[in-house]
Structures are given as structure tokens and as C-alpha cells.
Amino acid sequence: MTSLITIKGIKQDKRAFNIEWSDGHKSTFHYMWLRDNCPLDIHPTARERTFNFMSVSLDIHPQDYSITSDGILKVNWSEGANVSEYSSEWLRHNCYTLKNLKPYQSPYHLWDSSLMSSMDKIAIDCDEIMSGDEGILKWLSQLHHYGISVVENAPIANKSGYEVLKKISHCRETFFETPFEVINIPNPNNSAYTALGLHNHLDLPYYDVPPGYQFLHCLINDAQGGQSLAVDGFKVTTYMQTNHPDLFNALVEIPVKFCNQDYTQDTIRVQHAPLIGLNKDKDFNEIRFSIAYMGVMDCAPDKMDLFYRAYRIFADLIHDERFAIKFRMKAGDIFSFNNRRILHGRTEYDPNSGKRHLQGYYLDRDEILGRLNYLQKIRV
């Protein structure tokens, strides 16, 4: 309840206000930061900053200031004819001293093969999603925290996955088109379009930013075999970090080459990126792992042995049953997962034993997080 906390004292130094609060917390508010973030200079409908910080010098400072009886800090600036106003509540909410003191908390619920005994944690009925925001929020939460969700009882008409995904946002287009048809075809341009088993992998690692989420909508699955596999890449990576820290560091640091030369496209795609990407808080951001789309590795000669030792252990773990869940998709399921965290695969199936047809869609991660933030009403 930040509104109950009031400003107890305020002091100035050359560059900043130093505020002491009624609960004892102390904040620093840099003058340029204050001027730059003045709440009065936000466009009412565009919600964009209208103030241009290049219009003042870095030496901008208060000509004078006051605090009103209801706790509003008013600042008359040394440059420009502006008076800025900041409520105590706004200052406290945006206090960057406090934000930097707060320890980082990972949003991820890591899992291993034991998830198979509690699949209800990552299941949701399609009707829940279609009937309102509560269901959508539940689905997005599963996707964000577990990285995986299985929607059940969705319609099975051609391209009907669109209606469900529209509850989140628009799809990410790729050259595989939307939806992409996961069926057994002659002369396939991707091994997913065969009946072969697939190693655990992410899709499209040769893109600068691979699609954030993937949705495999099962229209029919009457063939023998074709079990779906999923592994939490962040869980495997945590294991690597704990048990093989040097090899973990190698996978964070050594760029790997991914290539795609799809014969149906006049395109050659080449991307260098490490297998493990971290975010600003050193939490996991993404995994890139696809044996099929590895290019001819070209890291520095003195790193090659280290790389292969690390890559081999990582690959073994990604295919280790201790980390994998295995399940059979049924018609009306939408196997939904974070394509940059969850490695997915399948066992071989017999195309002569019955039909198997999935339709696939991609969405960018921004669409999942953006909708989740909106439904959770987070304040920025």
C-alpha cells in the first residue's frame, strides 16, 4: 500500500533529490530522470512520451520546488517554462532505488519427467479459453511459467486453430506458411513432414529471433506411434550449470552456426548464436538446439574441443528420460509451448496404420507476454 507511505524529508544535492519516506526507505531521484519522466508529458491517448530530453542540457536542475499538503512534489525547472508534478504514489512506484534492491525472481516453474504424473497443471479445456479472460489468463500463465500447455477439446475443422489463437493475438508468419501442415508428404522440405522420429529440437533456430511459441493442433491421430516428447530446456540448463559449470559457460559463450537452405525457397539462412542465451538478470532467456539445422561449426580452433564436450553432454541431457515427458496427442488437442525453451520431438509413426495430421502455428513471445501483462493489469 504505497499510498499510505508519505514523504518525511527531502534534501537536494547537485544531481538529485534524496527523499526519506515515512517507512524509513530512502530514494534518490536524479534531476534529468525526473524531468525526462514527467507524468504531465505523456500523450493522453498515444501514451507516448511527448517531452524530448534533447531539448534541455544535462545540467537541468530545480529552480525551486515544493511539496503540497497532499504529497505532490512540484518542480520548477532551470530550463524551459515547465513545472512538473509528481505524486508521492508515483515517486514511490517508480523508485529505482527500491527496484534495484529487490532480488530478481524467475517466473519459470522448471519441470522434469515427474510432470507426467500431474499433467492437469498444464491442461486446459478449450471452452475455458473461448468463454472469457479468466480462461485466457490461465492458458497464458501455464505458457509463461511452465512453458507448456495442452488445450483439450478444441474444434478439429481445418484451420480452426486460428479462432483459439486469436484470443491471444496474431500469428507469426514464416515461409512454412500458416498454418503449416504436419503430415507425411513426398519430397519433404522438412523432416517433420515425414513419418520419421524427430530428435528433441526447437523450430527455426536459423532465424535471428526464432518464433517464441508454437501451437500444434491435432486434427487427427489414428496412426500407430507418433508419441509427442517435450523437455524443459531451462531445467536441463540448470542441471548443466550446477553439475558442469565450465561446460555451461562454454555453451553461453561460444556462438554456434545454424543454417537452412530450404529447396522450395530462394533463400539461404545463416545465424550465429550460442546454444544458451541469458537475460539481463542472468536468468535463462532462450535455448537454441537442433541437431538437424546445425551448420558446419566454425568457432575458434582452441574452443572446438571444449564446445563438443559441452554440446555432447547437453544433447545427452536433452534426450535423457529423466527430463522428458511423453504423451499421445489426440484429435482436438493443441500442444502449445515456448519454442525457445521447450525442446520438442516425436517418436516414429507408421503412416500405413492410420492418418496423422497436425496444423502448426507460431506466435511471437511478445504477444504472449503482452496479453498476460494486460490481463494481469500490471502497471508500468
Ligand SMILES: [Fe+2]
Ligand atoms: Fe518441430
